[in-house]
Amino acid sequence: MSFTIAIVGRPNVGKSTLFNRLVGKRIALVDDQPGVTRDRREGTGRLGDLDFTVIDTAGFEEAAIESLAGRMRAQTETAMAQADAILFLIDARAGLTPMDRAFAAAVRKIGRPVVLVANKSEGRQASSGVYEAFGLGLGEPVGVSAEHGEGLSDLYDALREALPEETRAAAAATKAEVLAEREAKFLAREAKAAGEEPVDPGAPTRPIRMAVVGRPNAGKSTLINRLLGTDRLLTGPEAGITRDAIAVDLDWGGRAFQVHDTAGMRRKSKIDDKLEKMSVSDGLEAIRFAEVVVLLMDATAPFEEQDLRIADLVEREGRALVLGLSKWDLAEGEAGALTRLRDEVGYRLPQLAGLPVVAVSGLTGAGLDRLMQAVIDIHAIWNRRIATHALNRWLDGAIGAHPPPAVSGRRLKLNYITQPKARPPSFVVFCTRADAVPESYKRYLINGLRESFDLPGTPIRLTLREKNNPYATRAKGR
Template identity: 50%
Template sequence: RVREQTERAVAEADLVLFVLDAREGLVPEDEAIARLLRRANAAVVMVANKCEGRASDAGFYEAFALGLGEPVAISAEHGQGMGELRDAIAPHLERHGARAKAGAAEASIGDAPRRIEIAIVGRPNVGKSTLANRLLGEERFVTGEEPGVTRDAIDADFDYGGRPLRLVDTAGLRRAARVVDGVEAMAAEDTRRAIGRCQLAIVVLDATEPVNKQDLSVAALAAEEGRALVLAANKWDLVVDRDATRRALLDRIEISLPQVKGVALVPVSAASGEGVDRLMETAFAAHGRWLTELGTAELNRWLEHAIEGHSPPLVSGRRLKFRYATQVGKRPPAFALFTNMADKVPESYLRYLANELRASFGLEGVPIRWQLRQTRNPYARKARGA
């Protein structure tokens, strides 16, 4: 009965939104529906829901195997990806003469550009709330010396430099051993969730103190979640030897955060406003790089050049070979690499490729995702036949 209703709905529809659970990954029912859609030659937009964290990465990439095009990543619960989904639907509406309906729908949403969701994160008392208040131009968030003064995760919509933004400010991550009360534990979880749902993470450091493990863990979490990232060295007005401090900060970051090599560090004073405009300009640039799309032809020219510059290593006496590369995702950029030994590619060589990619295409500080895919051995079947 359900199958009959599905077939009837597909036959009557001008466009099918095929919704997948990216956390769960592909299930047999998804494959059955995909076969139905292909047989019906239906116009389809694949929608990968629940894409608010890295747990959804595998399911998102699996969707490509259905052969129905690139899925649109969304989180219906958090309202993420709605603009991209609308963009994917719009051409189909126009094609079917529904311009008036599309215009009405757009008017109900508003004509303003989509808001960039920003999380200001860092350990306690580095000046996150002061920076948030500076950006907003008002004392929206309470500040103070006691760790955890800002206890609630609060969203605030505002414009900066003509750009619509949504700011999430939280109490910051604390060392697990020091989280002794339920409220502070909730604040730490709020910060993790803020990183998970933002597009751009501004990690605030205290420039008057050395970078510590907690600072690095916050930045590493943002990189792991694949967010656009910029580091703000706050309290710069209190720094005496600025050159030495800047060198020390950059050296520690370069050594400890290789996964976002070249990430920008911007000195600021949230209290006085020094450097805040430059911070936001740098943040917008990082967000733009995060949205990068590379053509397959230029990507494979780059791959050939990168391999010539540093040959892949021998693995178990065999030469590792890369046949082809293509971009399979963005936000952050994700690339499929087709190789003869997908399960044996050393992490060190992937880091080399990521750094070469950043240097070649201006992707400094952008997390890079690799998806390794096995190429077929053309001689394997002949050997079995013999």
């Protein structure tokens, strides 16, 4: 990206709504109550021919540094220091408030170009608030409606005026990217027409998508901050600080990751707050988007029912899973504790036999190398493909050791097996009377695949399919 802008303002002026409008997706949580956003969230925004990085921030509040509101303000100040320009939002309908004036003074001290944005300016009742914004001394206000997409052309002009060199370079870069994309699509069509597989030798290795999930106050944000080596995410002793699923880029040992921090997931029956429901829904979406999920389980209170529910959800979604025993610095004093917990994982999560279990501490940094290596290893297993001839040799041996049972006096026949896809490893067994094969025999086959082809800890999908009967359409008696 050629430049970065930070969206700032007091609570409930529409910062997240404008952020969603600029990035073109509803990825930031939005609600009528103030203070929804806590962590700063980054995204790729587009306005006309400009591509840029946009940062959504928490609402500005006067508070003690050690308090939650004070830590949120520190995150906002960090975002302003990183930005090339600042979009300072006010609520045109509410008019100026003392908090707006205090925040305007703080923004002025940063020394960055400021674009004053009067949000919620649709309708006549907002016109007085737009004119009142001149009193902040931050230049001419730009009236917009982030909710309805009005005034964005004026915002575009204001950005070009505030950052003339950066926006000129951004427009040129965007044009070059569009031309390169068109050329790549043309080459792909040509290669497909010629029967060739299009290859882009210059394409970088795609990052591993990873989500960190768990119950509230399991240490998810603290762990990610330790991996990043900076206080990127808001942390503290209070449970439920994280609300949005925040994505951050991480380079670990030369391997790229995109890590999603998520809100703590409580039992569904205990959730009655609308905002918490939105936060959990955001976390579930992060699980579906991820390739590898790290489930952090508090080592001081392991194997709560909710931990097992989350693990089962990850398995049903078909994602690779790594179990992290968080806060290990508080539990490692007991002799043999890790071995005992690993044995208990095999008993409580038999559907994920061989699940990697790593003891970690976000506070001290212990176990982080082992955790990330486990993520890389399970990602490779999750992507593994097995040759058809090897699968069928295994199937012959499995049937010979334990033939399928007879149903209604007729023996079931398993003819052959193939793997149509990975991510997770998925297998199809062609057989007779697929609906009559008992679940116990399916589990026998799955466990055999896991053990014989070294597929520990990853979900395995096994489908039984009947072969087409070539005589089914012939008339009877012929």
